[in-house]
Amino acid sequence: MSWTLRRRSLLAGSALAVAAAQQARAQSGAWPSQPIRLVVPFAPGGTTDLVARLLAAGLQERLGVSLVVENRAGAGATVGSEMVARAAPDGYTLVMSNIASHAISPAVYRGRIRYDAVTDFAHVALVVSNPTVWVANPRAGIRTLADAAARARSASGLDVATSGAGSSNHLMVVRMGQLVGRELNHIPFRGAGPAMQAVIAGQVPMMSDSLPSSVNHIRQGSVIAVAMASAQRHPAFPDVPTFREQGFDLASDSWFGLSAPAGTPPAVVERLNRETRAVLADPAIRARFAELGGTPGDMTAEGYGEFVRREVALWAPLVQASGATPD
Amino acid sequence: MDLITNLGHGFAVALTFNNLLFCLIGCVIGTAIGVLPGIGPVATISLLLPITFGQPATTAIIMLAGIYYGAQYGGSTTAILLNLPGEVSSVVTTLEGYKMARKGRAGAALSIAALGSFFAGTVATILVAASGPLLTQVALSFGPADYFSLMFLGLVISAVLAQGSVIKSIGMVALGVSLGMVGTDVQTGQQRFTFGIPELSDGVGFVSIAMGMFGIAEIILNLERPEARSVMSGKVGSLMMTREEFKRAVPAVLRGTVVGSLLGILPGGGAALSSFGSYMMERKISKGRHEFGTGAIEGVAGPESANNAASQTSFIPLLTLGIPANAVMALMVGALIIQGIQPGPRMVEAQPDLFWGLIASMWVGNLMLLVINLPMIGIWVKLLAVPYRHMYPSIMIFCAIGVYSLQNNVFDVYQTVVFGIFGYLCSKLRLEAAPMLIGFVLGPMMEEHLRRAMLLSRGDPMVFIERPISAVMLGIAAVALVAMLLPNIRKGKDSALQEGG
Numbered sequence: 001m002s003w004t005l006r007r008r009s010l011l012a013g014s015a016l017a018v019a020a021a022q023q024a025r026a027q028s029g030a031w032p033s034q035p036i037r038l039v040v041p042f043a044p045g046g047t048t049d050l051v052a053r054l055l056a057a058g059l060q061e062r063l064g065v066s067l068v069v070e071n072r073a074g075a076g077a078t079v080g081s082e083m084v085a086r087a088a089p090d091g092y093t094l095v096m097s098n099i100a101s102h103a104i105s106p107a108v109y110r111g112r113i114r115y116d117a118v119t120d121f122a123h124v125a126l127v128v129s130n131p132t133v134w135v136a137n138p139r140a141g142i143r144t145l146a147d148a149a150a151r152a153r154s155a156s157g158l159d160v161a162t163s164g165a166g167s168s169n170h171l172m173v174v175r176m177g178q179l180v181g182r183e184l185n186h187i188p189f190r191g192a193g194p195a196m197q198a199v200i201a202g203q204v205p206m207m208s209d210s211l212p213s214s215v216n217h218i219r220q221g222s223v224i225a226v227a228m229a230s231a232q233r234h235p236a237f238p239d240v241p242t243f244r245e246q247g248f249d250l251a252s253d254s255w256f257g258l259s260a261p262a263g264t265p266p267a268v269v270e271r272l273n274r275e276t277r278a279v280l281a282d283p284a285i286r287a288r289f290a291e292l293g294g295t296p297g298d299m300t301a302e303g304y305g306e307f308v309r310r311e312v313a314l315w316a317p318l319v320q321a322s323g324a325t326p327d
Numbered sequence: 328m329d330l331i332t333n334l335g336h337g338f339a340v341a342l343t344f345n346n347l348l349f350c351l352i353g354c355v356i357g358t359a360i361g362v363l364p365g366i367g368p369v370a371t372i373s374l375l376l377p378i379t380f381g382q383p384a385t386t387a388i389i390m391l392a393g394i395y396y397g398a399q400y401g402g403s404t405t406a407i408l409l410n411l412p413g414e415v416s417s418v419v420t421t422l423e424g425y426k427m428a429r430k431g432r433a434g435a436a437l438s439i440a441a442l443g444s445f446f447a448g449t450v451a452t453i454l455v456a457a458s459g460p461l462l463t464q465v466a467l468s469f470g471p472a473d474y475f476s477l478m479f480l481g482l483v484i485s486a487v488l489a490q491g492s493v494i495k496s497i498g499m500v501a502l503g504v505s506l507g508m509v510g511t512d513v514q515t516g517q518q519r520f521t522f523g524i525p526e527l528s529d530g531v532g533f534v535s536i537a538m539g540m541f542g543i544a545e546i547i548l549n550l551e552r553p554e555a556r557s558v559m560s561g562k563v564g565s566l567m568m569t570r571e572e573f574k575r576a577v578p579a580v581l582r583g584t585v586v587g588s589l590l591g592i593l594p595g596g597g598a599a600l601s602s603f604g605s606y607m608m609e610r611k612i613s614k615g616r617h618e619f620g621t622g623a624i625e626g627v628a629g630p631e632s633a634n635n636a637a638s639q640t641s642f643i644p645l646l647t648l649g650i651p652a653n654a655v656m657a658l659m660v661g662a663l664i665i666q667g668i669q670p671g672p673r674m675v676e677a678q679p680d681l682f683w684g685l686i687a688s689m690w691v692g693n694l695m696l697l698v699i700n701l702p703m704i705g706i707w708v709k710l711l712a713v714p715y716r717h718m719y720p721s722i723m724i725f726c727a728i729g730v731y732s733l734q735n736n737v738f739d740v741y742q743t744v745v746f747g748i749f750g751y752l753c754s755k756l757r758l759e760a761a762p763m764l765i766g767f768v769l770g771p772m773m774e775e776h777l778r779r780a781m782l783l784s785r786g787d788p789m790v791f792i793e794r795p796i797s798a799v800m801l802g803i804a805a806v807a808l809v810a811m812l813l814p815n816i817r818k819g820k821d822s823a824l825q826e827g828g
Contacts (some may be wrong), residue, residue: 050661053376070735071373081526159783165512187782190775193651197644201467203783 010326021066032065033270039095041072041080049255051128052096053260054288058279059272061217078113085115087264098256099168103311108166108317117312121251122264123305125302126275126297128289129166129255130210132172132229133240134160135218140205145227145246148206159185161207163192163201169208170227171318176208178321179248193226199223210254211293229253236293255311257297257304273301330457333664337456337683340708341691346389350688353390357397362405363729367534368398368734372658384666385681389688391662392642395655396448396689399638400696403440403631404707408433409722411542416634418764419606421541423619423626430622433711434667435568437704439576439624440631441697447584447632448693451639454588455646471780472790476800478773482766483804484607494812495761499753503766505788506531508774515615526738536740539746540753540760546719547751571622574613579625582608583632583639588755591637592644603765610809639689645716647675 024119040052055066060177072080077100095101102117111216115121125200136142138229142151152158159175162169165188178186187204189195192213200222207214211234217223218237225240231251233242243250258276260269279285280296289296299307340346360371372391379387400418407424420440427436469477509520512528521527568576583605590601606626608615613625635748641656641743651657666679675682709717730739750760782789791797 049373050376072735079528082525157785185782185785189779191657193657197467198471201470203470221728 011320019181031265031271032063034070034092035066036063036091037093038067038069038078039051039084039093040069041077042071042096042103042184046258048096048098051256051289052295055127055276055279055286058282059275062275062278078105078109078115081117081151082113082115084259084261085120087261088313089261089265091260091264091268093261094272095121096127096256097257097259097308099254099311099315102143102172102259103315104166104168104319106312107316114316118305118309120262121308123263123308124258124260124269124300125273126255126257126299126304126307127276127280128296129253130212130294130295131234131253132169132293133211133214133218134172134206134208134226135199135214135223135228136201136206136226137202137204138224138247139202140190142205143154143224144249145243148226150178151205152180152182152184157182157185158206159204160205162185163195163209163213164188164190166319168252168315171315172208172250172252174321175250175318176248181249187191191252196223196304213294215291234293253295255307257299257308269301273304276298279307297324333683334456334687336679337576337685337687338691339777340385340680340684341389341687346386346684346688347691348388349386350393350692351695353393354397354692354699356582357394357399358401358444358696358699360394361398361401363725366504368395368473368655369658371398372582372655372662376658384663384668384678385684387653387666388659388681388685389692391693392685392689394693395691396635396638397696398634400441400444400700403444403627404437404700406463407436407440407627408707408711409542410545411722411726412537412712416602416630416637418537418541418761419602419630422606422761423623424544426620426629427624428711430594431599432572432624432709434704435572435624436622436627438568439580439628441633441700441704443576443580443583443628444635445693445697446580447587447636449690450584450774451636452686452690455639455681455689456641466588469796470794471776471783472794472802473796474774475776475780476804478548478600478769478776479802480804481603481607481769482773495758499758499760499763500766503763503768504770504773506763507537507770508765524738526736530771531767532730532739532742533767535730535742536746537764539731539743540750540764542722542726543749544748544750544754544760546722547747548754550719559819568624575613575693576624576628577604579613579629580632581677582612583629584636586629587633587636589639590633591640599775601637601688602630602634602768603768604628609641635693642648642685642689643732646685672769677751726737 012254035142038052038056040049042048049069052069056069060067070080072083075099081095081101084093087093095116102121106113106117109280116190134148136148142148148158160173163172164170167187170186172187173184174185180275187195187198189198195204195207196209196213196217198204206226211228214223215226220227225237227243227246227248228234228237228240229250229252231242231244233240233245258272260272274302277298280289280298286296297304329644343348356371356375360368374395375394376393379390382390398404402412402417403420403424405411407428410425412418412421420561423590424436424440429432474569481506507530509527511517511528512519520527586605586608592603606629609623609625611628612618613623613629614622615625637795645656645659651660668674668681726743727740731737731744753760753763780790781788791801
């Protein structure tokens with residue numbers, strides 16, 4: 001920023017008045033005056049990536065500068081997040097913070113991760129949250145969680161597929177096993193697509209998935225939704241009961257939001273929060289998110305910061321129970 | 328016939344001016360990124376995704392599909408001319424293709440790659456249109472045990488058919504499998520062999536290995552032998568295939584098309600597996616098998632046809648089930664969902680324009696690629712006339728940019744350097760790089776399916792024998808292994824290979 005200012009003053013040269021005006025504008029909120037980098041800590045093509053690109057297009061329009069989406073995948077989304085944690089807090093480097101990088105990985109990579117999910121970031125806004133849904137193959141004979149629990153307690157046990165080890169979907173399987181009183185047989189896949197294929201083919205009877213990757217298959221009837229792990233029933237699936245309604249105290253959404261490095265000027269964070277929420281309030285964007293099965297966020301910056309703090313506390317014990325460690 | 332009416336409808340959609348234009352744009356971009364080493368279709372499609380938001384869904388998907396199969400076409404160009412495989416599927420093309428280029432047959436190799444791909448693309452397009460849903464059932468009947476046995480068979484065959492010392496090639500396969508183990512364990516999320524380097528948590532980069540072991544190692548070797556450099560620029564040779572070459576290529580193209588069409592529908596690495604599979608098949612049964620290792624045209628024709636057929640049939644699970652078979656397909660699902668379209672069984676009825684338009688555009692796109700690529704062959708081959716002292720720095724720079732652009736990470740460039748030096752040492756020691764790459768690609772997939780099959784069977788290994796598909800694969804693998812180990816049969820194999828030199 002200071003470099004930009006110096007260059008600007010130099011350019012202004014003799015026209016001191018212009019320079020002064022420029023400086024005044026810069027100090028009182030000339031942000032943004034250059035392109036903003038939006039780091040997505042996942043490979044291109046995932047839900048986070050898609051949502052980030054939709055959001056970037058909206059923010060670009062409102063902020064008047066371009067947003068460049070940059071994919072920095074790896075190590076449970078911690079590589080990209082660490083990069084942003086160390087970036088200059090000038091509002092020109094942002095990250096899509098999410099349940100993996102900011103709640104689960106800090107517990108999995110305890111002691112190895114080089115950022116603190118709470119104190120190293122100025123959390124800006126919750127962008128979207130997706131409920132977890134448990135689906136079953138229609139021929140598996142599992143219509144309710146009671147069926148699933150009975151299968152788990154039987155001699156054969158219950159196989160449950162997920163998109164991968166250490167994901168929130170996996171931790172739900174661990175938690176459900178604790179509630180049922182019998183460990184479930186967790187079958188991890190590489191991504192939700194192959195896992196869903198195995199469920200549709202009948203190789204695995206059940207899957208713990210986040211709603212966006214299941215939504216089409218539920219609508220087409222190739223799998224049946226057994227339970228929704230949210231506090232309330234999902235508006236798009238009013239017939240699917242929640243875990244709590246079926247007697248299992250489990251509610252968890254996967255989520256992602258926008259965060260900046262700690263020390264970013266509060267005015268910039270405030271502006272970003274305002275514009276992000278305005279983009280998310282756009283009916284066209286809302287319709288697209290609804291299509292994906294997600295709920296657009298509407299939180300203040302402080303609210304989101306508090307939310308991240310609570311999530312970190314929530315997941316740490318479950319990660320320990322799951323036994324996922326990087327060693 | 329419904330099929331003909333539907334295809335007619337599809338062509339009516341695909342041949343509108345706008346869709347033709349975007350199909351062309353997609354094909355040109357695809358060819359360009361295929362030619363540039365390292366820059367793959369995944370990164371390109373994700374960058375171009377926002378551009379498609381403003382277009383109708385059909386147009387958007389036609390363009391993205393054009394990029395995808397255009398990259399398969401383009402990837403073979405650098406593989407043949409410069410020994411630089413940009414994609415997993417073009418690794419195999421370097422084996423015989425680059426040898427052909429060194430013999431002055433670069434034009435013929437490029438022509439058969441383009442023609443074979445076009446033929447395979449045409450057949451695969453008809454297959455997608457006629458029996459997509461049926462083939463989906465085949466893909467669904469493959470369980471984890473069957474995948475494991477299929478890949479195990481692949482590894483055994485790659486070791487059995489390797490040139491030169493069997494011990495060395497088994498060693499290279501084992502090294503490749505070990506390299507594939509680096510990274511996060513899928514089952515437990517634990518880090519393996521990463522030595523605390525966070526960049527290794529997602530494994531060693533395939534592109535880094537492929538470019539290092541083939542492209543960079545080749546450059547070091549060429550710099551070492553001044554005479555080799557002039558050989559390349561001296562011989563350009565006739566651009567067209569001879570009648571003899573054509574005759575030998577036809578059966579290879581046919582076999583490659585069958586292998587590719589079938590393996591393409593299996594999720595995860597269909598295109599890669601199919602070009603390896605086809606190469607192995609040609610090396611074993613084609614008439615020119617004794618020429619393998621010195622630039623046999625079958626070794627280009629078969630795998631190139633196979634990977635193009637596979638890239639078309641890999642649309643089947645996406646279009647009929649809504650399940651992406653690979654990363655590019657996952658992006659396609661994303662593009663469709665953003666447009667408010669749900670990929671899946673009902674898409675054929677709900678979106679006939681999109682479904683049949685896309686299928687017709689695949690064929691149109693393949694035709695365009697042929698038209699773009701055939702005249703370009705003369706220009707590409709002229710590249711070989713560029714003095715090597717100008718050529719190799721540019722190759723190195725393009726490689727570095729390409730590798731860097733994969734994840735915007737310098738670490739990947741360092742990896743490429745390491746594998747370049749290692750690849751140079753390997754060729755000094757007469758260790759083949761191809762078995763190592765096959766091990767690297769198949770090893771982790773095998774491990775994943777093995778462990779998943781064991782999880783599902785509660786640790787009972789009988790599952791591999793009880794399932795018919797798996798049992799047949801393991802049976803063939805056992806026969807191949809026994810044949811290799813029996814000394815008299817092996818002697819026969821060695822002498823057969825020696826005949827070819």
